[in-house]
Amino acid sequence: MEEQFWFDVGQYERHRVEFFYERWFGGVKIHVDGQLVETRRLLFSMRMTERFRFVVGHQERHEVLIEKRRKVLAAGFRPSTYQVFVDGVFYLTLEGQA
Numbered sequence: 001m002e003e004q005f006w007f008d009v010g011q012y013e014r015h016r017v018e019f020f021y022e023r024w025f026g027g028v029k030i031h032v033d034g035q036l037v038e039t040r041r042l043l044f045s046m047r048m049t050e051r052f053r054f055v056v057g058h059q060e061r062h063e064v065l066i067e068k069r070r071k072v073l074a075a076g077f078r079p080s081t082y083q084v085f086v087d088g089v090f091y092l093t094l095e096g097q098a
Helices: none
Strands: 002-009 015-022 027-032 035-041 049-056 062-069 081-086 089-095
Touching (some): 002 081, 002 089, 015 049, 015 062, 027 049
Antiparallel strands (some): 002 015, 015 027, 027 035, 049 062, 062 081, 081 089
């Protein structure tokens, strides 16, 4: 079971951010324009919220923050909620698929 989504960042210098979360083994991968920028394993994490912070762009730089919120019970079997912030401003909310 995998949760994934993508979104674009930037006004003049556009970048595609792709987020992949594999629920069974807790693997997270984040790509920007097809290049891996972060990988993490969340298999035994006790945190309710995980934060992924990175910068995209060269001439037009933006700080991206993705907050992944898990459910309290049976988190590996239930979808997570994601909030995305760009330059500290709320951008979007997504709910993973069950």
